[in-house]
Amino acid sequence: MAEAARIHPLAGRRLALPGLSLEPCPPAERLSLRAGEDALAAIDEALGLALPRRPMASATAGGLAALWLGPDEWLIVADEGAGLAGRLAALTGIAFSAVDLSHRNTAISIDGDKAVLALAAGCPRDLSPAAFPVGACSRTVLGKAEIVLAREAPARFRVECWRSFADYVWNYLVDAAKSA
Amino acid sequence: MLLIHCPYCEEARPELEFRHAGEAHIARPAGIAEISDEAFEAYFFIRDNTKGIVFERWRHIHGCGRFFNAARHSVSDRFVVTYRAGEPKPELSGEQVAAAAPGGKATPANAAAGVNGKAAR
Numbered sequence: 001m002a003e004a005a006r007i008h009p010l011a012g013r014r015l016a017l018p019g020l021s022l023e024p025c026p027p028a029e030r031l032s033l034r035a036g037e038d039a040l041a042a043i044d045e046a047l048g049l050a051l052p053r054r055p056m057a058s059a060t061a062g063g064l065a066a067l068w069l070g071p072d073e074w075l076i077v078a079d080e081g082a083g084l085a086g087r088l089a090a091l092t093g094i095a096f097s098a099v100d101l102s103h104r105n106t107a108i109s110i111d112g113d114k115a116v117l118a119l120a121a122g123c124p125r126d127l128s129p130a131a132f133p134v135g136a137c138s139r140t141v142l143g144k145a146e147i148v149l150a151r152e153a154p155a156r157f158r159v160e161c162w163r164s165f166a167d168y169v170w171n172y173l174v175d176a177a178k179s180a
Numbered sequence: 181m182l183l184i185h186c187p188y189c190e191e192a193r194p195e196l197e198f199r200h201a202g203e204a205h206i207a208r209p210a211g212i213a214e215i216s217d218e219a220f221e222a223y224f225f226i227r228d229n230t231k232g233i234v235f236e237r238w239r240h241i242h243g244c245g246r247f248f249n250a251a252r253h254s255v256s257d258r259f260v261v262t263y264r265a266g267e268p269k270p271e272l273s274g275e276q277v278a279a280a281a282p283g284g285k286a287t288p289a290n291a292a293a294g295v296n297g298k299a300a301r
Contacts, residue, residue, distance in 0.1 A: 055188070055189045055190050055191070055244070056189065056191075069244060069245070070188065070243075070244035070245045070246060071188050071244060071246065073244070073245065124181060124194035124195075124196050124197075125193070125194060131191075138189070138243060139197075139242055139243050139244070139245075140193075140197055140242055140243065141196050141197060141242045146242050
């Protein structure tokens with residue numbers, strides 16, 4: 001029987017310039033989590049991390065990252081094989097929604113002193129350290145694509161985008177990087 | 181570019197993240213199947229289209245995804261105040277209205293409430 005191999009949408013791409021590098025992030029498990037206030041305590045316990053309750057906040061623990069996207073919405077990212085959906089499936093008696101987005105999204109890591117300059121070519125957000133510090137995250141836009149942007153280190157960002165937008169976002173960032 | 185204060189994200193964000201979503205505070209009549217065609221037309225199609233301060237729904241679609249309401253000046257495009265969906269229409273002071281009008285200056289008071297007539301960097 002033929003085996004279908006999964007192909008990373010940005011397989012083999014890489015860009016390294018002085019002061020800036022672009023790299024596709026490895027495949028990850030992702031959940032879109034929607035939950036009300038009353039469900040959060042149980043979900044915190046099941047995930048082993050406290051979901052951030054404040055706008056733009058993120059939390060990481062045990063290989064998991066939880067990004068606040070809206071008042072009742074989080075993006076949970078974990079390494080492949082973390083079994084996120086299984087951990088939440090055991091919860092009963094509370095209402096919430098957890099949708100697996102592992103293969104809908106892909107991510108790009110942009111690293112270096114010029115990362116902010118390159119992102120600013122397409123992202124209208126204020127990315128100064130005061131307005132968007134390490135640990136901050138939000139859904140926003142890059143050019144014509146919607147992205148989730150997270151600042152993982154002073155000069156390193158994770159850009160999550162839909163798989164079908166990956167080529168567009170990658171090329172946009174490459175163009176921006178070359179002129180940054 | 182306008183900066184629009186999102187009451188859920190609690191900060192001013194670039195206009196590209198937002199979508200306009202029509203006039204605010206339009207209540208769907210109870211017993212919608214029983215009302216007359218004229219009443220339905222008035223509810224469904226007829227909008228005030230005021231020249232001046234308008235109350236509108238906006239959606240932070242490329243952000244938190246939430247709908248919220250805003251008071252905006254339809255000539256200057258300045259936002260006077262934004263507030264969460266479900267909250268009552270705010271009373272605007274004459275000072276706020278004047279500041280939002282064309283040629284008006286955003287004051288510290290309305291800047292704190294999320295007014296942004298100024299361009300982003």
